[in-house]
Amino acid sequence: MAKLYFLLGMAGVGGYGYVSHSGWEYSSQKTRFVPMSVKGTPGGYRSFHYWHAGYGGYRGGK
Amino acid sequence: MSGPSANCPSCGGQVVFRVDSSFVTVCEFCSAAVARTDRGLEDRGKVVDLIDSASPLDLYLEGRYGNSRFELVGRTQIQHGAGGVWDEWYCAFDSGHWGWLSEAQGRFYMSFASELASAPAFGQLGPGMPLPDVGGGMVVAEVGHAQILGAKGEIPYLLEPGKSYSFADLSGQDGAFGTLDYGDSPPTFYLGKEVTLDEIGIAISAPSRDESAERAVAGPALTATALECPNCRGSLDLVAPEQCERVACPFCGALCDVNQGKLSVLQILDKERFPDPPIPLGSKGIFEGHEMMVCGYMVRSTYDDGDAYYWDEYLLYNSHLGFRWLVDSEGHWCFVEPIGVADVNVLTTIAKHGGHTYSLIESGNSQVEFVLGQFYWNVEPGERVEMREFSRPPHTLSEEKSATEVTWSKSTYLPKDEVEKLFGVTLREPNHGTVGLGQPYPHNGIFKIFGILLISAVAVFAYGKTRATSKVVMSQTMTFPEGTVAATQVVFSEPFALKGGRNIEVEAYSPVNNSWVYLQFDLINEKTGAVTFFDMPIKRYSGIDGGEEWSEGSTTSTKVLKAVGAGTYTLRISNERKVTHLPAKVRVTIKEGVFRILHLLVLLGFLALMPLFTYLHRIGFENTRRGGSSSSSDDSWDHDYDHDYDYDYD
Structure with missing residues (x-):
């Protein structure tokens, strides 16, 4: 049991080391690439958000 | 050593006093205890033959105690009142004083006659009784009676063969040993300590080379x-x-x-x-x-x-x-x-x-x-x-x-x-559910490993701390003009550089009150076109209810993103908000490489799980040790064993 704990613990410390070094986070962020057709269009970024996420309408607050 | 010789008053054989200060020598021919007194030699009676005790000692062996050399010149055997015999060897030191080397059950005690202001009466003594004024603080280990049996060689006192006396053995710290001998009045006090033969420089019989190697493990051969x-x-x-x-x-x-x-x-x-x-x-x-x-x-x-x-x-x-x-x-x-x-x-x-x-x-x-x-x-x-x-x-x-x-x-x-x-035998397993009195807890290693992991975690923490510079790479206030919900408004930040390989903290502030604003972000890499998108609502409500002020939410919202690649970035922000007929100000601050205590806490929580369960298990283990170290039970003291001897006894 001690060996298993040691291995798991070292894996945990290693994971913490990886997170500390790489800047990893548990996050809901998503990444896409702007298509060249959009990127090449002046002001294309303005419409990109609609293109990749659409509009759902925020319902937060009171 | 050699000394004057004389004829035994009992048998006429030659007796020798090798040591000037000895009182009695035992005649080798008739076993008479011959004492020298101011009136000449005196026969004090016959001593019985010594029992072969297989002692490793013998007369005339030499040894050292501290820096003083001595020789074993006499020996008596004494019968313990409860049975058993022990030997006392008399050590004649070159300086002229005497030491008593007691040998019992394979253990040796060197003691010397010592001054004692006042000795307690024998009847007052009991085992375990502390005697703080004796020998610097001693405890009574045993009280008993003894009888002098046999003797050989020279004795430093007036030996009376067959004499019975009472004694109290005392124990002091660090092997200190004492005896109160109530055979004399006032009682004689002997003080010394337990010794090994090696410590007193006595080399027991020189074995052959082969025997020597064997004894290194076995000691003197065990014969029956x-x-x-x-x-x-x-x-x-x-x-x-x-x-x-x-x-x-x-x-x-x-x-x-x-x-x-x-x-x-x-x-x-x-x-x-x-x-x-x-x-x-x-x-x-x-x-x-x-x-x-x-x-x-x-x-x-x-x-x-x-x-x-x-x-x-x-x-x-x-x-x-x-x-x-x-x-x-x-x-x-x-x-x-x-x-x-x-x-x-x-x-x-x-x-x-x-x-x-x-x-x-x-x-x-x-x-x-x-x-x-x-x-x-x-x-x-x-x-x-x-x-x-x-x-x-x-x-x-x-x-x-x-x-x-x-x-x-x-x-x-x-x-x-x-x-x-x-x-080379096969033994039964320990009874199920029992814990031995001295049985170590089998999982104590978990706590040691926890310590090692903790140190490792702290080392990684220190490394992470050096990388967490929390550098502000962008801080900008942007204004969304008045508009409608349907017409979502968009603003862009100035370009800013990210080193990459470090997490990113985005902090958004908007002075909302009893309102909300919903921000959607696109973090755009100018060179690669990679877009990282996320959202952050800001809402704050407050008021007075029943005469008490209340508030919920905050004008600030923070989000930490995982690292993105190095490069120049632009932040695209769109918004929706409750109040659209007024412009909305938003201040966005981006830091790169922020320290995250949460990660350390998660790791510590993970590492502590096993020690925590182990600790709880150990409590049960120790309770069993205290309450169930002997579990076999019966209804009476006179219980008979199970004839099958299965150790359940019930």
Whole structure:
């Protein structure tokens, strides 16, 4: 049991080391690439958000 | 040494006083104790022949105590009132003074006559009684009576053959030893300490080269003397006949008293009540680097809260070490060796010894139920002592106290497998659900590993701290003009650089009150076109309800993103908001490489899980040790063993 704990613990410390070094986070962020057709269009970024996420309408607050 | 010679007043043979200060010399021809007095030589009577005690010492051996050289010039044998014989050797030092070297059960004590302002009366003494004014603070280990038997060589006092006297053996700290000899008035006080032959520079017989190598492990060869059981005529092999007081015949169960090699039956024990011990008498095993032989076996019991608990004890013998014990309690084994009475300091429920603290686990009376083999005292079934057990795994301290003697011993837990290997036998498993008194908790390694992991985690934490610069890479206030919800508004930040490889903290502030704004972000890499998108709502409400102010939410919202690649970025922000007829200000700050305590806490929580469960398990383990160290039960003290000897006893 001690060996298993040691291995798991070292894996945990290693994971913490990886997170500390790489800047990893548990996050809901998503990444896409702007298509060249959009990127090449002046002001294309303005419409990109609609293109990749659409509009759902925020319902937060009171 | 040599000295004046004279003729024995008893037989006329030549007697020699090698030491100027000796009072008595024993005639080699007629065993008369010849004393020199101011009236000349005086015959003080015959001494009996010495019993062959297989002592490693002999007359005229030389040794050193500190920087002083001495010679063993005399010896007496003294009969203990409870049976047994011990030797006293008289050491004549070059400086002219005398030392007493007592030898009993393979242990040696060097002592010297010392001044004592006032000695307590013998009748006032009892075992365990502290004597703070004697020898710098000592404890009475034993009170008893003794009788001088045989003698040889030169004696530093006026020996009276056959004289009986009372004595009290005292124990001091760090092996200090004392004796109050009530044979004189006022009593004589001897003070010294336990020594080994190596310490006093006595080299016991020079063995051959082959023997020397063998003794390094085995000590002096263990041989047995065969006697015949007076009841069944079976052969009884005595490994230390000179120190044997009782023998229980393994064939018929006859318990015999031993008197100078002669056996007399005291009683016949019910051998059928107890099966043969799993480690047979005569078995040999290596302990403390010495070969020890099992010479005796006994079953003892204690009675607690309506239940009788039983355990087995094996008496081990080595002529160099003396006697030791091997104890089997419900399949839990331990090796037991004696320690000084005064070396243990008891404070109610704890005992201190050797700088360590032991906790009281058990106390009560114990009783001898059955014996087999030979013993160095007058043991018999029914013999009772008071016991206290203190534990500090893997060791246990045990106190046994009778009307005349108190002894302390230190046990070391032995795994069953180790005992099996030592004696080449197969032993039962420890009883299920029991914990030995000195049994170490098997998962203590978890706590050590936790410590190692903790140190490792702190090292990684320190490394992470050096990388967490929390550098502000962008801080900008942007305004969304008035508009409608349907027409979502978009603003762009100025371009900013990210190093990459570090997390990113985005903090958004908007001075909303009883309102909300919902922000959608696109973090755009200008070069690669990679877009990381996320959202952050900001809402804050407040008011007064029932005369009390309240608020919820915040004007600030924070989000930490995982690292993105190095490069130049632009932040695209769109919004929706509750109040659209007014412009909305938003201040966005981006930091790269922020320190995250959360990660460390998650890791520590993960690492602590196992030690936490182990700790809880250990509490149960220790409770079992205290409450269930002996689990076999019965309704009466006189309970019979199960004939199958399955150790359940019920």
